[in-house]
Amino acid sequence: MVHHHTDLMSLMLQGCDDYWAWNKKDKSHEVKLTGTRQQTAHFHPKWSNGTAGVRGTRCLNYGTHYWEVRVSQRLFGTSMMFGVGTKHARLHVDAFVNLVGEDEQSWGISHKGTAWHNGKGRNFTKPFHENEATTVGILFDWSKGTLSYFKDGEPLGVAFSGLNRVNQELYPIVCSTAAKTEMTLGRRRRMYHNLQDRCRAAIVSKLKEEKQIDSLPLPNRMRTFLKDTLR
Template identity: 35%
Template sequence: MLPMPSTNQDLRCPGFCDCRFPSSIDVANHKGNIPDMVTCRCGEDSGNGLQWQWYKDDESDAHIVGRNIIFHPTYSQGTAIARGEQPLQHDKVHFWEMRVITALAGTDVMFGIGTDSVNLEQFKFHFVSALGTNAQSWGYSYNGKIQHCGDQLPYGQKFSQGCLVGIFLDRTRGHLEFYLNRRSLGVAYTNIPTDPHVKIYPMVCSTAAKSVIRLINSTSQPATLQLRAFQSLVKHPEKLEELRQMPGLKSIMQSYWFLAPPVRYSRSSTDYELDLGDEAVLSSSKLRLGRKQKYRESDDVNIDEEDLYANAHKIPLRRNDSGDEEYAASIHEFCDEYFHYLL
């Protein structure tokens, strides 16, 4: 078993790109619309389309301006929670991505999901890690921890301004997975309700005054065999690249872009580039470290260490009830048969 390098826990994930973001002093002194202070040159703010946006609540201290959530625009006296405008359907997989516009600080800023039982005003006058305090929500903190039922667990790197936080929710399987700068951090929870009567919403919470989160992508797709095939292929980037060269599959690839999203890291953080693949999947979970060790030692897996996607998809999607990985193997067989049929 590989020990976790202590330095990785202390590193803060660098921003996704080199776009200009306002300093904390600029934000504190700014009297206008804070999102207007961001000058985006990388094109990511245009996104890949929005199938839902944030729910506007005039009584909340989370102000919605277009795709942006401006938490505590004057000063903070507690925790504000914002949610999506519509529940996420039970028979689909959902992916949405958010850009962190301002520097994050304070008690907590969290990204995740919650049911319609979550009281958005519950912690209005309390500074808490709101998402995951009970069984009705699941959260991922900017401190790198995940939380559910009040239990916090180490999960990934700390992150702040300029980073992209993605959330992949598979309601058909009850799986919740987080992405950081378009790298999968692995499945965080497998206990998300699949009951169609349970309404689940995207959520973000913050205790930080004048903190801004921008929604840049939101998509929902039926859980078809086609999607499962691509979900399996992303763990084999060399095969995925072959499919990208086939004109007849380009539209399909675009529909499932979030399963293998484009990666663009900041040129000013080149020191991190060689380690990002490993850092993204590092976790204190012995299970994840065991899987990572297994894939490195396997003679059957040919991974190009220079490939940007190589390390991000080494974790199997799920295990069967007996705890082994035969289920993943059967998925590969279905995928091979499906793509043979397509081609």
Template identity: 35%
Template sequence: MSRRLKPHPSRRPSAQKRSRLWDHSLDISVIIVWFCLCGQSEYEPVTVCVPAELPPVVPVTGESFCQCPAQTELSSDAQISPYTLSCTCGEEEQGCDWVWDEESKSSSVSLSCSDRRKVIFHSEYSCGTAAIRGAKPLSDGQHFWEIKMTSPVYGTDMMVGVGTSEVNLDQFKHSFCSLLGTDEDSWGLSYTGHLHHKGSKVNFSSRFGQGSIIGVHLDSWHGTLSFYKNRRCIGIAATHLQNKRLYPMVCSTAAKSSMKLIRSHSAPTTLQYLCCMQLRKMLPNCADALHVLPLPPGLRPLLSKQLGWVLTLGCADASHPTVQLKPLVLIPCQTIKIHSLDLL
């Protein structure tokens, strides 16, 4: 017959200690955290990072620029997949006047590829807010860039915006927040559709999600900041920005999230630019004004390279249907004889 050994009385915890440790059915993970916290100095801050295996909110779907199957499959998964959107819709070879700055980023941000255009936030797990800014300050002229959401969009916030050099990109690395717009030095558009500035937010647009293309236009001449969603203008977010040196910025709290800079252009405020803007306003629902305008063969590729972003962006609300217009036809002018006396 086996005998049941009794623990030595000196090694058996008292009833009071057992009650303090095991009351309310505390699981082993809570006990481990409790012992870790007790071992820290009372003057030393403690940060507990929990891997974000499941999203705190359901990822946003149905807001993609395209309807590729890859986008739908990844977004509908119950868990956040480490794989990102593989389609290249909307990523025409437009070139980039600037890319992301590897020296001006949070520690939880990494850049993939050698071109420094794709940003990956929190590659393993997230314990705060990470951000990165562009390598070039934007001051004089016209500036336009587009960010594509290449991963599921979820969590406390994922944002696109601008800010000055005073913005501390690491100030919220141990807390979850909407970093862009927490102060007067930054403006940020959240994936929830809220616009943030000076610590407050307002409803600005509909949500955006995986596959969405968010465009930003900084007009230093008029001092305005405008946002585009899937190449449709959604409104002017800020005014009176003249004489400010602003940097493009993005931030995210979501684990394994990513964004990609698909184009960035800067141009001086010239008569050519102003004329293109007026032509764009005259054809607000046209998908591509370059296609319908009766331009000379040599001028079309030149404008496409220098100011193509102006003539291919929609001015109307996204709820309005896109109108495909037929190419315009020039009516030849009649020859008019002018006498010298008519000029007097």
């Protein structure tokens, strides 16, 4: 347990803030995105007759990433899930299922404390208290191939390993079976890829909004490079 906490601490101290969001082009029709830069996913706005998911915009491969998902007090139902998946992982099904981890395309844990991959579930942690706001932290470490979880700041340990052997792009993914449930992205951090990336993070951290990049006296290619971190 301890070393996951150490990994997270080093990411907090040495990494940089990340700015990805939920992907408005890559979601179930039963997910409505709201809030600043699509950071809140609202599942089944009217009623629910199935399972709805959404992918994040950040490709996780080759890096170390940490992100938090804040679940509103409406935490209940068959399955609310948090994990990672490829572009082939389904984001909607007209049935109440554990969608993240239903096949070999995704890996996730549910609020019932079960870890799912390839259609198989196993007990991973204690079930979350229902109808209680909860923050789920997810740490993806490509070099170790691990996906670790935290609940309200407490480490739950490694749920999956061997993810660095996956030869497709992996993205954050969440899903819910329950009506009018909400998940909001909280803190997002990642490790620098190289010195150029570190310089970019220093510049972006000083800017209030994306359009300020356009006024910087830089070549277009450098402007594009700066904007890439905000997607």
